[in-house]
Amino acid sequence: MRIPLHVLRQWRPDQTRKTGYLPIDGIAPHLNESDYSTRIRPGTIIVFGERRAHEVIDVQERPLDLWPDLFNREWDRYTTWWAEQVLAGHDMGNQPEKSTWEHRPVVLSVRAADQPTAKPNHYAIRAGRTFYVLPEHYSVCRLCNEIPPCTHATTEAQVEHAVRRTDELMAIPAGACLFCGQAITSRMNATRFPGPNLWRPDLGNDSAVFHARRACEEGADSYRRQWQDKGHSELQAELPGAAGDDS
Ligand SMILES: [Zn+2]
Ligand SMILES: [Zn+2]
Numbered sequence: 001m002r003i004p005l006h007v008l009r010q011w012r013p014d015q016t017r018k019t020g021y022l023p024i025d026g027i028a029p030h031l032n033e034s035d036y037s038t039r040i041r042p043g044t045i046i047v048f049g050e051r052r053a054h055e056v057i058d059v060q061e062r063p064l065d066l067w068p069d070l071f072n073r074e075w076d077r078y079t080t081w082w083a084e085q086v087l088a089g090h091d092m093g094n095q096p097e098k099s100t101w102e103h104r105p106v107v108l109s110v111r112a113a114d115q116p117t118a119k120p121n122h123y124a125i126r127a128g129r130t131f132y133v134l135p136e137h138y139s140v141c142r143l144c145n146e147i148p149p150c151t152h153a154t155t156e157a158q159v160e161h162a163v164r165r166t167d168e169l170m171a172i173p174a175g176a177c178l179f180c181g182q183a184i185t186s187r188m189n190a191t192r193f194p195g196p197n198l199w200r201p202d203l204g205n206d207s208a209v210f211h212a213r214r215a216c217e218e219g220a221d222s223y224r225r226q227w228q229d230k231g232h233s234e235l236q237a238e239l240p241g242a243a244g245d246d247s
């Protein structure tokens with residue numbers, strides 16, 4: 001199974017594109033129910049915790065005097081920031097109210113979707129938080145019970161991706177772009193990084209080079225980050241004609 005790279009960066013379940021909003025005053029007030037968005041209700045199955053399917057039992061506002069400390073601290077920080085904005089002359093609209101703040105805590109009561117008789121667990125979460133909503137006939141990984149792609153699968157895919165990338169990298173000829181592997185002609189703009197070649201030390205000093213084009217930007221950017229971590233900063237931009245071709 002090949003998992004696309006964007007899923008490795010930010011996990012998203014394979015089997016649903018539906019986002020669920022909490023049934024809480026002021027949250028997504030004009031929501032249109034569709035294949036992509038829905039209101040969470042008792043009985044809705046959501047992905048919660050470590051890629052687990054949970055059945056929603058109940059969602060309740062949390063009384064102001066029972067806010068967890070974390071939320072009180074966030075509220076203080078938010079109102080301080082808000083007051084600063086007003087002082088700075090920005091039009092910030094109505095004074096925010098604690099009881100309608102979109103990041104106020106609400107209590108989500110859920111239980112594992114495959115344990116219908118288990119006692120629900122209760123969590124304080126942000127009112128504006130959204131969840132992936134699963135279909136009734138959702139699937140889980142046979143081995144770990146997670147919603148696919150499971151942690152094993154994404155870790156495996158990450159390792160596989162890294163191995164594939166290493167094989168590709170080792171096949172790049174000297175002087176070619178370290179991202180796409182293609183030659184850099186004298187007419188092309190290129191970005192060259194002085195110093196040891198961090199990805200292909202065998203190519204020698206000053207040999208790390210990338211096409212200066214959008215398609216190869218990702219490679220140059222990730223190389224630049226590693227290169228700067230090593231304490232380098234000055235960058236050499238190679239212009240077309242630098243190799244003596246000034247036609
Ligand atoms: Zn698994
Ligand atoms: Zn390239």
